[in-house]
Amino acid sequence: xxxxxxxxxxxxxxxxxxxxxxxxxxxxxxxxxxxxxxxxxxxxxxxxxxxxxxxxxxxxxxxxxxxxxxxxxxxxxxxxxxxxxxxxxxxxxxxxxxxxxxxxxxxxxxxxxxxxxxxxxxxxxxxxxxxxxxxxxxxxxxxxxxxxxxxxxxxxxxxxxxxxxxxxxxxxxxxxxxxxxxxxxxxxxxxxxxxxxxxxxxxxxxxxxxxxxxxxxxxxxxxxxxxxxxxxxxxxxxxxxxxxxxxxxxxxxxxxxxxxxxxxxxxxxxxx
Amino acid sequence: xxxxxxxxxxxxxxxxxxxxxxxxxxxxxxxxxxxxxxxxxxxxxxxxxxxxxxxxxxxxxxxxxxxxxxxxxxxxxxxxxxxxxxxxxxxxxxxxxxxxxxxxxxxxxxxxxxxxxxxxxxxxxxxxxxxxxxxxxxxxxxxxxxxxxxxxxxxxxxxxxxxxxxxxxxxxxxxxxxxxxxxxxxxxxxxxxxxxxxxxxxxxxxxxxxxxxxxxxxxxxxxxxxxxxxxxxxxxxxxxxxxxxxxxxxxxxxxxxxxxxxxxxxxxxxxxxxxxxxxxxxxxxxxxxxxxxxxxxxxxxxxxxxxxxxxxxxxxxxxxxxxxxxxxx
Numbered sequence: 001x002x003x004x005x006x007x008x009x010x011x012x013x014x015x016x017x018x019x020x021x022x023x024x025x026x027x028x029x030x031x032x033x034x035x036x037x038x039x040x041x042x043x044x045x046x047x048x049x050x051x052x053x054x055x056x057x058x059x060x061x062x063x064x065x066x067x068x069x070x071x072x073x074x075x076x077x078x079x080x081x082x083x084x085x086x087x088x089x090x091x092x093x094x095x096x097x098x099x100x101x102x103x104x105x106x107x108x109x110x111x112x113x114x115x116x117x118x119x120x121x122x123x124x125x126x127x128x129x130x131x132x133x134x135x136x137x138x139x140x141x142x143x144x145x146x147x148x149x150x151x152x153x154x155x156x157x158x159x160x161x162x163x164x165x166x167x168x169x170x171x172x173x174x175x176x177x178x179x180x181x182x183x184x185x186x187x188x189x190x191x192x193x194x195x196x197x198x199x200x201x202x203x204x205x206x207x208x209x210x211x212x213x214x215x216x217x218x219x220x221x222x223x224x225x226x227x228x229x230x231x232x233x234x235x236x237x238x239x240x241x242x243x244x245x246x247x248x249x250x251x252x253x254x255x256x257x258x259x260x261x262x263x264x265x266x267x268x269x270x271x272x
Numbered sequence: 273x274x275x276x277x278x279x280x281x282x283x284x285x286x287x288x289x290x291x292x293x294x295x296x297x298x299x300x301x302x303x304x305x306x307x308x309x310x311x312x313x314x315x316x317x318x319x320x321x322x323x324x325x326x327x328x329x330x331x332x333x334x335x336x337x338x339x340x341x342x343x344x345x346x347x348x349x350x351x352x353x354x355x356x357x358x359x360x361x362x363x364x365x366x367x368x369x370x371x372x373x374x375x376x377x378x379x380x381x382x383x384x385x386x387x388x389x390x391x392x393x394x395x396x397x398x399x400x401x402x403x404x405x406x407x408x409x410x411x412x413x414x415x416x417x418x419x420x421x422x423x424x425x426x427x428x429x430x431x432x433x434x435x436x437x438x439x440x441x442x443x444x445x446x447x448x449x450x451x452x453x454x455x456x457x458x459x460x461x462x463x464x465x466x467x468x469x470x471x472x473x474x475x476x477x478x479x480x481x482x483x484x485x486x487x488x489x490x491x492x493x494x495x496x497x498x499x500x501x502x503x504x505x506x507x508x509x510x511x512x513x514x515x516x517x518x519x520x521x522x523x524x525x526x527x528x529x530x531x532x533x534x535x536x537x538x539x540x541x542x543x544x545x546x547x548x549x550x551x552x553x554x555x556x557x558x559x560x561x562x563x564x565x566x567x568x569x570x571x572x573x574x575x576x577x578x579x580x581x582x583x584x585x586x587x588x589x590x591x592x593x594x595x596x597x598x599x600x601x
Contacts, residue, residue, distance in 0.1 A: 093488030105483035122488045124469040131468040
């Protein structure tokens with residue numbers, strides 16, 4: 001493996017920076033079940049990092065550890081060079097880590113616009129009274145936030161459904177709105193839990209394009225979990241492979257593809 | 273105009289005013305139900321507790337006087353000062369905020385993700401606990417609430433209508449005040465929930481807890497906020513009802529009157545609570561006037577609202593404004 005202490009350059013010429021997030025010896029147990037066993041890896045500024053593995057490998061658990069939904073029994077999470085204390089999910093979000101969910105968690109009763117607007121909540125600083133009466137700082141703030149949200153709506157090509165209640169949208173569009181809400185928070189790190197699960201080929205292509213553009217245009221660091229091997233290999237700069245809660249591979253897509261342990265995990269191995 | 277019609281109009285008008293009072297109580301339920309899916313059985317007791325606290329603070333009563341006296345053998349009951357009405361109300365708002373914080377800390381926080389029925393049971397427990405605390409804190413005697421709310425028949429309306437129709441309408445000043453306050457309260461709540469950051473966060477929490485957490489909303493903060501607001505609504509309701517019929521334990525039963533209002537208006541709609549309250553207020557007065565008193569021997573107000581609610585349950589279970597329940601298969 002290459003020495004990457006000072007970052008590296010991807011095959012397509014993008015410059016990847018230093019370590020943004022580092023997971024050190026993470027172990028997560030649910031009662032007697034070990035979901036994650038002593039896993040370490042890092043995520044670097046500006047890269048697209050994938051976590052892959054067969055069903056039940058502990059990928060989603062890992063994402064939940066990063067976003068503060070689960071708290072590991074052992075190990076440390078380092079973010080921007082500082083050890084992170086045990087944090088509630090909303091505190092993690094306020095630190096600049098946004099996420100989407102495997103089975104979509106949107107505010108079904110609200111419009112697309114309002115949903116994406118909730119991503120801006122932490123950018124609103126004016127007082128309750130100002131906001132309710134549309135006074136002073138509140139008006140400027142709301143205008144700024146709306147502009148940002150409109151930018152995201154344009155970017156994701158969902159102008160035509162801005163005012164539609166999310167509950168009425170088809171699955172693929174919901175996924176896109178959820179991505180929009182995460183983007184609205186302008187996170188330092190974007191976590192995507194199976195962004196392409198349940199999509200058809202065309203929707204997958206759209207989503208891949210959005211993910212690449214988010215990384216390219218906004219320079220956003222992305223960590224994603226995905227089942228579809230083809231997609232992962234095309235999208236990501238580096239890949240962590242998990243199986244039964246253990247890390248069995250870590251490296252560029254090419255390195256991972258030729259890793260015997262990974263091949264065994266995915267294709268099965270005979271035990272004779 | 274024939275006398276009967278004028279009389280009916282007066283009855284309907286008084287019904288509207290009574291409806292506002294029902295709506296005030298229902299509002300507190302809607303707020304908490306919307307934000308956390310909890311049917312807060314304690315809402316009525318909260319109204320009682322708030323009203324008692326206002327009176328207690330105003331009169332300079334020593335809280336838990338009986339308890340203190342029993343333990344230390346003292347005989348203190350009053351501090352010997354009087355707090356102005358507005359001051360007492362503001363202090364009560366703070367007390368309701370503290371109450372919200374304690375409820376969240378001791379009860380709700382530990383019941384996250386539990387079944388609605390468990391949360392409902394918890395609020396029943398809370399209701400009787402709070403009733404006991406209220407008793408211990410301020411004493412069980414019937415209190416007179418006097419915060420300077422205008423009372424008695426409104427002379428101006430009486431006179432004007434008499435000059436116009438030759439028949440004077442009797443409308444209570446307290447009812448008019450209640451309507452104005454309710455209107456202000458509802459406007460404030462709607463502005464809050466539609467246009468403020470906290471309001472948006474509240475709607476988000478109401479919709480999906482996980483998603484709310486992921487955009488940086490603290491569930492605990494929102495719940496304390498919602499319970500505080502519901503406490504303030506209970507305070508207003510308690511004061512209005514208390515001014516009308518004295519601050520006493522039967523006040524907590526107004527919660528039962530809010531149930532049919534909620535079934536009519538829908539459990540999740542603020543306008544629904546208002547419209548539902550008005551319909552029931554007017555409906556029960558007119559029904560009594562037109563059918564109840566002449567044909568059924570009167571006192572139909574006691575059950576009319578519930579029958580109406582039952583009909584709604586059969587034909588429109590989500591209420592007038594509630595979210596429609598559609599299960600896709």
